[in-house]
Amino acid sequence: MSKAFDIGIEALAAGPQPATLGAPETTPAEAAASESRASESLPIAPNGKSFYIETFGCQMNAHDSEKVAGVLLERGYRAVDTILQADLVLYNTCSIREKAAQKVFSRLGEIRFATPRKVIGVLGCLAQQEGEEIFERAPWVSLVCGSASYRKLPELMAQVEEGGRRVSGLDLDTDETFETEITRRDNPIRAYLTIIEGCDYACAYCVVPHTRGPERSRASEAVLAEARRLAEAGYTEIQLLGQTVNSYRDPSPRGLNFTQLLREVAAVDGIRRVRFTTSHPNDFHREIVQAIDDTPVLCDHIHLPVQSGSTPILRAMRRTYTREEYLEKISWIRAARRPFSITSDIIVGFPGETEKDFEESVTLLDEVGYDSIFSFKYSPRPNTTAATMPGAIPEAEQARRLAILQDRQRQIQIARNEKLVGGTFEVLVDGRHESRNQWSGRTTSNRPVNFTSPRQNLLGEYVQVRIARASANSVAGEQVL
Numbered sequence: 001m002s003k004a005f006d007i008g009i010e011a012l013a014a015g016p017q018p019a020t021l022g023a024p025e026t027t028p029a030e031a032a033a034s035e036s037r038a039s040e041s042l043p044i045a046p047n048g049k050s051f052y053i054e055t056f057g058c059q060m061n062a063h064d065s066e067k068v069a070g071v072l073l074e075r076g077y078r079a080v081d082t083i084l085q086a087d088l089v090l091y092n093t094c095s096i097r098e099k100a101a102q103k104v105f106s107r108l109g110e111i112r113f114a115t116p117r118k119v120i121g122v123l124g125c126l127a128q129q130e131g132e133e134i135f136e137r138a139p140w141v142s143l144v145c146g147s148a149s150y151r152k153l154p155e156l157m158a159q160v161e162e163g164g165r166r167v168s169g170l171d172l173d174t175d176e177t178f179e180t181e182i183t184r185r186d187n188p189i190r191a192y193l194t195i196i197e198g199c200d201y202a203c204a205y206c207v208v209p210h211t212r213g214p215e216r217s218r219a220s221e222a223v224l225a226e227a228r229r230l231a232e233a234g235y236t237e238i239q240l241l242g243q244t245v246n247s248y249r250d251p252s253p254r255g256l257n258f259t260q261l262l263r264e265v266a267a268v269d270g271i272r273r274v275r276f277t278t279s280h281p282n283d284f285h286r287e288i289v290q291a292i293d294d295t296p297v298l299c300d301h302i303h304l305p306v307q308s309g310s311t312p313i314l315r316a317m318r319r320t321y322t323r324e325e326y327l328e329k330i331s332w333i334r335a336a337r338r339p340f341s342i343t344s345d346i347i348v349g350f351p352g353e354t355e356k357d358f359e360e361s362v363t364l365l366d367e368v369g370y371d372s373i374f375s376f377k378y379s380p381r382p383n384t385t386a387a388t389m390p391g392a393i394p395e396a397e398q399a400r401r402l403a404i405l406q407d408r409q410r411q412i413q414i415a416r417n418e419k420l421v422g423g424t425f426e427v428l429v430d431g432r433h434e435s436r437n438q439w440s441g442r443t444t445s446n447r448p449v450n451f452t453s454p455r456q457n458l459l460g461e462y463v464q465v466r467i468a469r470a471s472a473n474s475v476a477g478e479q480v481l
């Protein structure tokens with residue numbers, strides 16, 4: 001690979017883009033911030049075609065879409081904001097829950113008659129899971145490519161451009177990661193940077209090992225070079241991504257572990273905040289806490305998905321740790337000198353979950369004191385061992401448990417956020433709400449903050465905010481000048 005680029009979308013759009021119905025307007029400040037991050041002007045010949053990508057699911061998918069967009073821009077495609085304007089429509093899909101998968105097939109149904117002359121592609125986890133079956137269910141789809149095969153996207157696109165039908169990339173045996181010459185950066189404030197792809201765990205409910213393939217780490221030099229390019233392009237916050245980000249093992253002779261890589265990314269000139277997600281508790285070691293505690297650039301936030309508070313359910317889920325082992329890791333975090341925010345993912349209604357098991361998830365919320373959680377009803381997925389487990393919990397009971405869990409977590413969040421009232425925190429500004437005359441941003445602990453300020457053009461700036469009010473999901477105050 002000769003050269004890589006990180007580029008703001010405006011730099012490659014050929015001419016002014018028509019407005020999108022229902023899409024948020026780009027403010028002049030956002031446009032300026034994005035343009036300032038366009039690091040190179042590229043010698044790309046337009047091919048007269050346009051593309052639109054709709055992304056479902058997690059941040060890994062969002063960042064994959066940025067890289068897929070980079071591949072298309074490099075081939076001369078022009079990005080557009082609506083399906084109607086696009087010659088090529090791609091759905092980057094998620095299959096983590098049944099609902100997400102259904103949504104994709106419903107989109108495919110809608111586009112069939114609305115836009116008969118477009119080329120349609122299905123990418124990502126659902127593509128990997130359903131494979132060529134998608135061509136049977138939706139014969140108007142021309143391209144199916146799983147996330148583990150994105151490296152082959154240029155050659156697959158060449159086949160599609162030559163009029164190929166039923167073009168597919170569904171290999172899982174790739175031993176390299178998805179590197180692109182250019183990456184379209186959609187977020188002008190926070191840059192995503194994948195350090196590890198795939199997963200070698202085998203959680204009973206999860207499709208990821210099947211859809212994203214085995215774990216592959218990127219060489220540390222490639223990661224650091226990308227971090228330096230992002231800093232040069234004006235980014236100050238980087239989020240390192242991986243399905244199990246802390247399982248990172250540098251495949252190059254340098255052989256860095258995750259903590260060593262964290263320290264090196266944090267040392268890149270110009271980078272002020274480094275986040276990472278998602279961590280597996282099994283690979284969460286005390287030295288990670290130590291590194292964060294020593295290095296202010298590493299953010300005061302750890303997302304450590306527990307999935308259940310009950311050891312028997314964790315065993316059934318094949319999560320490879322007990323409640324007590326998880327809580328021991330939490331105690332390392334709580335012993336740090338800096339007050340870290342801890343967040344998590346929890347599934348309720350896993351097959352065989354008793355009332356007692358469920359109560360253990362609720363009591364875990366209090367024991368840890370999470371700042372927020374993502375909580376879900378268990379949803380059986382194809383190709384997972386849990387799908388055929390006995391003891392399915394009825395949907396109504398799952399919903400009851402979820403409501404109880406979320407209500408308890410809401411109370412905890414209110415109490416935790418109220419403790420911040422009166423304090424002053426550094427906020428990286430990432431949004432503006434004109435109707436409320438407020439700015440929004442995040443603290444290093446990833447807490448959403450809304451605030452007022454007499455100043456203009458704050459997007460991308462670090463400001464000090466004094467907190468005056470708290471609610472379950474955010475805090476509010478005013479800028480300290």
Ligand code: SF4
Pocket residue numbers: 199200201202203206207208209243244280
């Ligand atoms: S660690 Fe488990 S839940 Fe996470 S991606 Fe791997 S198999 Fe899925």
